[in-house]
Structure formats: structure tokens, C-alpha cells
Amino acid sequence: xxxxxxxxxxxxxxxxxxxxxxxxxxxxxxxxxxxxxxxxxxxxxxxxxxxxxxxxxxxxxxxxxxxxxxxxxxxxxxxxxxxxxxxxxxxxxxxxxxxxxxxxxxxxxxxxxxxxxxxxxxxxxxxxxxxxxxxxxxxxxxxxxxxxxxxxxxxxxxxxxxxxxxxxxxxxxxxxxxxxxxxxxxxxxxxxxxxxxxxxxxxxxxxxxxxxxxxxxxxxxxxxxxxxxxxxxxxxxxxxxxxxxxxxxxxxxxxxxxxxxxxxxxxxxxxxxxxxxxxxxxxxxxxxxxxxxxxxxxxxxxxxxxxxxxxxxxxxxxxxxxxxxxxxxxxxxxxxxxxxxxxxxxxxxxxxxxxxxxxxxxxxxxxxxxxxxxxxxxxxxxxxxxxxxxxxxxxxxxxxxxxxxxxxxxx
Numbered sequence: 001x002x003x004x005x006x007x008x009x010x011x012x013x014x015x016x017x018x019x020x021x022x023x024x025x026x027x028x029x030x031x032x033x034x035x036x037x038x039x040x041x042x043x044x045x046x047x048x049x050x051x052x053x054x055x056x057x058x059x060x061x062x063x064x065x066x067x068x069x070x071x072x073x074x075x076x077x078x079x080x081x082x083x084x085x086x087x088x089x090x091x092x093x094x095x096x097x098x099x100x101x102x103x104x105x106x107x108x109x110x111x112x113x114x115x116x117x118x119x120x121x122x123x124x125x126x127x128x129x130x131x132x133x134x135x136x137x138x139x140x141x142x143x144x145x146x147x148x149x150x151x152x153x154x155x156x157x158x159x160x161x162x163x164x165x166x167x168x169x170x171x172x173x174x175x176x177x178x179x180x181x182x183x184x185x186x187x188x189x190x191x192x193x194x195x196x197x198x199x200x201x202x203x204x205x206x207x208x209x210x211x212x213x214x215x216x217x218x219x220x221x222x223x224x225x226x227x228x229x230x231x232x233x234x235x236x237x238x239x240x241x242x243x244x245x246x247x248x249x250x251x252x253x254x255x256x257x258x259x260x261x262x263x264x265x266x267x268x269x270x271x272x273x274x275x276x277x278x279x280x281x282x283x284x285x286x287x288x289x290x291x292x293x294x295x296x297x298x299x300x301x302x303x304x305x306x307x308x309x310x311x312x313x314x315x316x317x318x319x320x321x322x323x324x325x326x327x328x329x330x331x332x333x334x335x336x337x338x339x340x341x342x343x344x345x346x347x348x349x350x351x352x353x354x355x356x357x358x359x360x361x362x363x364x365x366x367x368x369x370x371x372x373x374x375x376x377x378x379x380x381x382x383x384x385x386x387x388x389x390x391x392x393x394x395x396x397x398x399x400x401x402x403x404x405x406x407x408x409x410x411x
Contacts, residue, residue: 007190008128008130008133010072010130011069011128011139011189011190011191012125012128012129012137012141014185014189015121015124015125015141015144015189015340016121016125016140016141016142016143016144017144017147017185017270018078018118018121018144018182018185018186018189019118019121019122019141019142019145019148020144020145020146020147020148020151021147021148021151021178021179021181022082022085022114022115022118022148022178022182022184022217023118023123023144023145023147023148023149023152023249024091024147024148024152024178024260025085025111025114025115025152025153025175025178026054026115026148026152026176027120027148027149027151027152027153027157027173027255027256027259028152028153028171028175029050029051029054029108029111029152030051030152030234030237030255031152031156031237031251031252031255032156032160032168032171032234033048033050033054033104033108033151033167034047034048034051034052034237034238034359035047035050035167035237035238035241035248035251036050036096036104036167036168036236037049037050037101037104038238038242038361039167040096040099040100040101040104042101044363045359045360045363045364047238047357047359047363047409048102048234048235048238048355048356048358048359048362049105049356049359050105050108050347050353051108051234052352052353052355052356052359053105053106053108053109053112053194053222053229053352054108054111054115054187054355055111055112055113055230055351055352055355056109056112056348056349056352057108057109057110057111057112057113057114057116057181058112058114058115058116058348058351058352059112059345059347059348059349059351059352060112060113060116060118060345061081061112061113061114061115061116062116062119062341062342062343062344062345062348063338063341063342063344063345064342065077065081065116065117065120065225065286065335065341066120066261066336066337066338066340066341067338067341068345069120069337070337072337073191073193073353074120074124074127074191074192074194075186075189075191075313077117077120077275077339078117078118078120078121078124078182078186079183079186080117081099081113081114081116081117081118082114082117082179082182082183082186082242082364083179084113084114084117085111085114085115085179085353085391086179087110087174087180088107088109088110088111088114088174089107089111089172089173089176090173090176091103091106091107091110091175092104092107092108092111092169093163093166093169093170093172094107094169095107095254096164096166096168096169096172097165097166097169101259103181104122111391114322116344119344119348120344121141121144122138122141122142122324123324123328123336124139124141124191125137125140125141126328127191127192128192130280132175132326134272135273135274136271136274137243137270138270138321138324138325138328139266139267139268139269139270139321139339140266140270141265141266141267142263142266142320142321142382143263143267144263145259145262145263146259146260146264146266147264148256148259148263149256149257149258149259149260149263149305150256150259150260151178152255152259153251153252153253153256153298154252154256155171155174155175155254156168156171156252156254157248157249157252159171159173159174160248162174162373166199167383182193195409196205200334201332201334202332202334203332203334203335204332204335206338208333208400209330209335209338209339212330213387213388213391214326214329214330214388215326215327215339215343216329216384216388217279217326217384217385217387217388218278218323218324218325218326218327218343219323219327219342219343219346219347220281220323220380220381220384221285221319221320221322221323221326221381221384221385222320222323222324222343222346222347223346223347223350224286224319224350224377224380224381225285225289225315225316225319225320225381225404226320226347226348226350226351226354227350227351227353227354227374228289228312228315228316228354228374228375228377229262229289229312229313229315229316229351229357230350230351230352230354230358231355231357231370231373231374232292232293232296232308232309232312232358232370232371232374233255233258233309233312233360234294234354234355234358235358235361235362235367235370236251236255236258236305236309236360237255238252238362238363239253239300239305239362239367239370240254240302240305243300243366244300244364245366246302250302253302253306254302254305254306257306257310257313258309258310258311258313259313259344260310260313261310261311261312261313261314261317262313262314262316262317263291263313263317264317265314265317265318266274266317266321269281269317269321269322270321273321273325277387278322278323278325278326279322279388280297280324280383281318281319281322282318282319282323282381282385283292283318283382283385284318284381285314285315285317285318285319285322286315286319286378286381287315288311288312288314288315288318289311289312289315289316289319289374289378290375290378291311292308292309292311292312292315293308293371293374293375295307295308295311296339296367296368296371297309297367297368297371297372300367309379317319319381327339327340327343330363330407357373358370361373375410379407
């Protein structure tokens with residue numbers, strides 16, 4: 001391995017670790033916020049509203065974060081996002097202590113903004129990687145989510161009673177340590193500065209960019225993958241505790257393995273995409289999601305929740321990583337910020353709507369309705385893929401953008 005290859009791998013692994021630490025906050029929120037909402041909200045149907053705020057924050061942060069990083073660079077952009085997340089963690093703890101549901105939702109919104117910034121770690125990896133290594137670089141960053149899958153729910157479970165009469169307040173205070181660690185890593189990580197071409201290069205009309213069949217299918221695949229995952233995952237804590245009577249320790253166990261299912265396939269997803277292409281991998285993700293739904297509606301044992309949520313995570317991974325790979329092939333350097341930002345805006349917009357609907361469906365119609373409502377989204381993805389394969393895949397599109405000419409690295 002040459003020195004340049006070693007430096008590249010080191011940078012990508014550091015990005016993966018930062019993504020893991022940020023994801024720990026998100027996985028904690030996924031497992032704890034519906035239960036906090038159920039405890040402190042007057043209307044129990046709004047229990048998943050905080051998680052919807054989290055996804056709304058993620059959605060709204062995408063475009064501003066992309067343009068901010070286009071101006072100041074990835075490193076300083078990630079540091080700003082982490083600072084906002086730290087404010088959200090402190091205020092979330094305080095809102096639980098004082099039983100303020102509105103303030104809790106706003107606090108989780110700040111953590112959602114942090115998540116929106118963190119979604120760009122995968123694109124940062126694509127920036128520094130060579131063309132041949134780009135898909136694997138994205139997968140390696142996503143693999144960091146495995147660490148998040150165990151740390152977040154574990155912190156939620158172990159620290160939930162740290163502050164008397166304020167369940168999970170201690171959990172949110174604890175994750176501030178993760179944010180300080182992210183700061184220290186970013187200060188020592190070299191990331192490329194925005195190049196002159198990225199900042200002032202030639203761009204096409206937005207209609208031309210976003211009407212590309214490849215962009216439409218890539219964005220839709222990620223939207224459906226995230227929407228279905230958010231719908232079922234968000235309702236799982238309520239279904240297990242309020243619907244099936246399981247303790248939170250079982251919820252944490254299921255969510256941990258769900259997040260493992262989300263990110264563990266990243267070890268080989270990049271290689272599969274490189275070998276078979278993005279479209280077959282997206283199809284595989286759809287099939288895994290359908291299998292998840294079948295297991296969920298067949299029973300309510302912990303084994304059902306556990307196995308189904310693992311498959312749900314794997315289905316998300318295949319659809320999201322393959323969609324991200326396709327997105328990187330649809331823009332020129334100067335178009336990168338707007339395309340990445342709009343893609344994440346669309347993806348997390350659908351996820352926010354899905355998570356909000358999940359609470360309403362779960363409390364009014366039950367677990368089976370939550371799962372069956374995801375089927376139309378998967379059907380839409382199948383139709384889009386067939387349209388792309390038989391109607392447009394052979395037509396001339398924007399070729400994969402050459403990102404190999406990199407700007408100088410920050411110190």
C-alpha cells in the first residue's frame with residue numbers, strides 16, 4: 001500500500017468513525033424519543049412527533065449544509081453541525097426534566113440538523129476517493145453505523161434513569177461526550193478544500209439536472225428505502241412496549257440489531273454494486289423489505305421484531321447505498337452542492353412524513369396497518385425501476401463525473 005493509499009484509507013475511516021458517533025445520537029433518539037413523547041405529550045397519538053421533527057431537521061439541513069460546505073469546506077461544515085447538535089442534546093435533557101413536550105420536539109429538531117450535516121459524510125468520502133474506490137468509500141463510511149447501532153440504544157438504556165423522575169434525560173446529556181470527540185477528530189482530519197471548479201464551474205439548468213432518469217430513479221429509490229424504514233422503525237418501540245408489553249431492554253435489543261442490519265451490509269454492498277450494478281441491488285432491497293413486512297404481520301414475538309427489523313435495515317442499506325452511488329453519477333463538480341442537498345431534502349422529507357404517520361397509524365389502527373401501508377411505496381419503486389430499465393437505461397445520460405482531480409488537502 002502506497003502512502004497516498006494509506007492516507008486515503010485513514011481519512012475515510014476517520015469519516016466513518018465521525019459518522020458512527022453522530023449516528024449514535026440518532027439511534028438513541030430512534031429508540032427513546034417515541035417513549036419520551038408518549039410519557040410527556042398530552043395527546044399520545046403525537047408520541048412519534050419528536051422523531052418526525054428529527055427527520056424534518058435532517059431534511060431542512062441538507063441544502064444549507066451542502067452550500068455551507070461548498071463555501072467553507074467539509075471539515076468546518078461538519079464542526080458547525082456538531083455544535084448545533086450539542087445544543088440540541090442539552091436542551092433535550094432539560095425539556096425532559098421539565099416535562100415540556102414542545103421544547104423537546106424543538107430540541108430533537110436540532111439533533112436532526114446534526115443528522116442532516118452527518119449525511120454528507122458519505123459524499124465527503126466520495127470526494128476524496130478515486131473513481132474506482134468511490135463506491136467502496138461510501139460503503140465504508142456507512143459501515144460506521146454499526147457502532148452507532150450498539151452505542152445509541154445502549155446509552156439510552158443504561159443512562160435512562162441517571163436523573164431521577166426524568167427518564168432518558170441523562171442519556172441525552174451523555175452523548176455530548178461523543179460530540180466533543182467528533183470535534184477533536186475533525187481538527188486532525190485532512191479534507192479537500194472546495195475547488196474553483198466546484199465553486200464557479202459551469203452548471204446546467206436545474207430542470208435538466210433533475211429531469212435525468214438516473215437522478216429520478218436514484219432519488220426515488222433512496223426516498224422509498226428511507227420512507228419504509230422510517231415508517232416501520234419509528235412504530236416499533238410503541239408496538240413492542242404499548243402493543244405487546246415488552247420492556248425497554250427488548251426494544252433496545254431489537255433497535256440495536258436493526259441498526260446493525262442497516263450498516264453491516266456496507267462491508268460488501270459496494271462490491272456488489274461494482275459487480276452487478278445499482279439497479280439489481282435496489283431490487284434486492286425491495287424484496288428484503290417485503291420479507292420484513294411478511295414477518296412482522298405473522299406474529300408479535302420478540303423473534304419476529306428482531307428478524308424483521310434486521311431485514312428492514314438490510315433493505316434500507318441496499319436501496320440507500322445504491323441510490324447514493326447513482327446520485328454521484330448525475331452531477332458536475334459545480335452542481336454537487338445543489339444535487340446532494342436536493343436529494344437529501346427529498347429523502348428525509350419522505351422519512352419525516354412516514355415517521356409522523358407511523359405514530360398515528362400505530363395508535364389508531366395497529367402494527368399490521370403500519371406494515372401494510374408501506375407496500376404502495378415499494379410498488380412505486382418497482383414501477384420506477386422498470387421504467388428506467390426498459391425506457392431509459394440505454395439512452396445517453398450524463399456520464400459518471402470525473403472527481404479524480406482533487407483540490408489540495410486542508411491541514
